[in-house]
Amino acid sequence: MSKSNKHKCMIIGITAWSLTKPDKRGIDIVTTNIISRILKTANDKYIFYLILQENNIKNIEQLLTETAATVVPLQLPKIRFLQYDLSLLFMPRMLMKTKLDVIHFTEFLPSLTPSFYISSVRKILTIYDLIPSLFRYLPTDYILKWRLLLKRVVKKVDMIITVSKNTLNDCVKYLQCPSEKIRVIYPGVDNIFKPLTRKEKAKEVIKTKYGVEPPFILYVGTLEPRKNVERLIASYYILKKKMGIKHRLILVGKKVWMYNTIFNLISKLGLSNQVVYIGYVDREDLPLFYNLADVFVYPSLYEGFGIPPLEAMACGTPVVTSNTSSLPEVVGNAALTVDPYNIDQLVQAIHLIISDEGVRKELSKRGIEQAQKFSWEKAAQETLKVYTEVSNLRS
Numbered sequence: 001m002s003k004s005n006k007h008k009c010m011i012i013g014i015t016a017w018s019l020t021k022p023d024k025r026g027i028d029i030v031t032t033n034i035i036s037r038i039l040k041t042a043n044d045k046y047i048f049y050l051i052l053q054e055n056n057i058k059n060i061e062q063l064l065t066e067t068a069a070t071v072v073p074l075q076l077p078k079i080r081f082l083q084y085d086l087s088l089l090f091m092p093r094m095l096m097k098t099k100l101d102v103i104h105f106t107e108f109l110p111s112l113t114p115s116f117y118i119s120s121v122r123k124i125l126t127i128y129d130l131i132p133s134l135f136r137y138l139p140t141d142y143i144l145k146w147r148l149l150l151k152r153v154v155k156k157v158d159m160i161i162t163v164s165k166n167t168l169n170d171c172v173k174y175l176q177c178p179s180e181k182i183r184v185i186y187p188g189v190d191n192i193f194k195p196l197t198r199k200e201k202a203k204e205v206i207k208t209k210y211g212v213e214p215p216f217i218l219y220v221g222t223l224e225p226r227k228n229v230e231r232l233i234a235s236y237y238i239l240k241k242k243m244g245i246k247h248r249l250i251l252v253g254k255k256v257w258m259y260n261t262i263f264n265l266i267s268k269l270g271l272s273n274q275v276v277y278i279g280y281v282d283r284e285d286l287p288l289f290y291n292l293a294d295v296f297v298y299p300s301l302y303e304g305f306g307i308p309p310l311e312a313m314a315c316g317t318p319v320v321t322s323n324t325s326s327l328p329e330v331v332g333n334a335a336l337t338v339d340p341y342n343i344d345q346l347v348q349a350i351h352l353i354i355s356d357e358g359v360r361k362e363l364s365k366r367g368i369e370q371a372q373k374f375s376w377e378k379a380a381q382e383t384l385k386v387y388t389e390v391s392n393l394r395s
Helices: 026-041 057-064 086-100 110-117 140-153 167-176 201-212 231-243 259-266 284-294 306-314 327-331 344-357 357-371 377-392
Strands: 010-015 046-052 070-075 102-105 122-127 159-162 182-184 216-220 248-251 275-279 294-296 319-322 336-338
Touching: 010 086, 010 377, 026 046, 026 057, 026 377, 057 070, 070 122, 086 110, 102 110, 102 377, 110 140, 122 377, 140 294, 159 167, 159 377, 167 182, 201 294, 216 231, 216 306, 231 259, 231 344, 248 284, 259 284, 284 306, 284 327, 294 306, 294 344, 306 319, 306 327, 306 357, 319 327, 319 344, 327 336, 336 344, 344 357
Parallel strands: 010 046, 010 102, 046 070, 102 122, 122 159, 159 182, 216 248, 216 294, 248 275, 294 319, 319 336
Antiparallel strands: none
């Protein structure tokens, strides 16, 4: 796979284990898309070392043939002790052998900390959010390690990439990072998320595969306290019992933390037949749900970016979301934004969209236009610029 090159190449390492994960989180979706676009646009003046944890090189073989750059997959040793994965602790030795110009850590993990202390290579870290610093429901040992180690790590990196201005501001406020050391690079949206002109096939697929029929209100995201699903359910109860809407509420996403209270509330309010938990949905089926929903509701208390509202807008689905954290950056003036702690505001916003066809059409039009502002190709080009900027920093 090596390519001869008379010019001096920039040698870049990227933590790329997201590429081989079958079920991708938001971070994995962002990382996978940016890496794949970088490789497709990079020329032969680049050498990339892709650092992988799993032995799934076959999953990315096609990607490796779509680039003019030289790409070298690096496989970390698979070492476990009890329930702990120790493979990342061996990264420093591997990195010192490769003579990199720049290493891009595409996410922070406590076990990566030793790698940030290598002085012979320029370091970039992507920070998506500061959830472990702001929310206390995560495991205590993880929160303590994350908070203590991240504050030390950011002092060792040459540049930080964030996915929103809100996360930039959080890094300045909570990590005491100088803003001039941070670059904001917005994620894009996959081209599978688009309006469907013929929806009959979509209706047939989700009815057969998931047992769901319109009309419905849609939520896509994990089930955990930060996502504020309980207030969404309380809002739906009012819409159903007091305003008489015919819609069901569809919840799509994995159970993560402290989700039992959600199902207890559904049962307590007598909504077991009206609130349908689908769980994880194949990514290629998500556009069907977005397109068939009358409204997409995302009342999250905090997001580093917020990919689901962007996907919904790209499909032309009217969106109700929170007026907090990064979400106003994502939706602009193309959605109805509310105080996520205010159930009355949620009820009124959802009801307005359901009951007013003119509002639905206007928000659909605005949403499609807003989603077009976000591009994976643009994100990849901006990331390459950061690589060049960091490699040119003086010692």
